[in-house]
Amino acid sequence: MNANATPDDIDRLLSGYFKAQMKQPWPAAPSTHLSEPSERVASPAAFAGNHNRARITLAASVALLLGTCWMLSGDGQRLQRTRSQPTTNSPAINLMDGSASNPAVLEHLKKDKATNPADMLDPMEMKDIFGK
């Protein structure tokens, strides 16, 4: 193109320019499926079912969370300790509650061990000593 161009040249230039500017092939219409509500969401029955399941799941999750927290806290430990205490018929001696620091018990154990080392402390006797 130059200054000696014919009058039609500007038409050709403009036509060519716009032809180059317009996409070939022309793009399709924008997708609209994302803005359409799905049938599951739009259906009231499906929505109610999903809603109830979600509520139950949420309640179970909260209960599990609270139970875990309770188990990890002192209450849970105390419960475990209580459950691990021997019954009156158990032959084992439980010293976990600090009875070993009781001078009377210690004295009794020393004396008993000196006279008959092979004998075990009678649980019933321990009960009398401990008062429990």
Place this chain on the structure above:
Amino acid sequence: MPRGSANKPDPPSGTARRAEFEALYQAHSREVWALAYARRMDADQAMDITQEAFLRLWKQWESGSGEAIQNPRAWLMRVARNLAEDYAKSAFRRNGTQPPEMLNGVRSAQPEPTQHLEQQELFGVLRKEMDALSAADREILTLRYALEYETHEIAETLGVDVTAVHMRLSRARHRLAERLSTHGEFAPDAAEGGTEP
């Protein structure tokens, strides 16, 4: 031509609505693009604006509330015009008074690299000088050369009579040729006459 249906008592099914949407897109998307292009002088931005305008039309249908769309074409053109203005404001905030790269986005199907570069350079000059024209000049040139509208179609689109279209088109071409002549591309006389639609 498909018609807007946002105010129909029984809304069409999703498939029928999508078909109507596609038909509207085929009928008016190029016109919406041309309007946006005449304002932004950027093919990609014009396409973004076109797609956004049609998506807003769809959302307007989906919402089923608010303004009833009696004339989808006019509605789309108005939305595209507003979007183009919004683009202009945001572009000004990003770029200040300097426009982005003027030669970016010029597409051509020329197979020869040298010819391609020459044409790209020429199109870049043309784009720059068209950008310097008034919006009215750009709009009428776009309608004529991008959409290949006949005079009566341009008159109908712009809401003016055919004589005014001839006059405005001739003046726009002349002003463009004057500007191009400063680059040695055209003498202003080259714009006289031309191919009248």
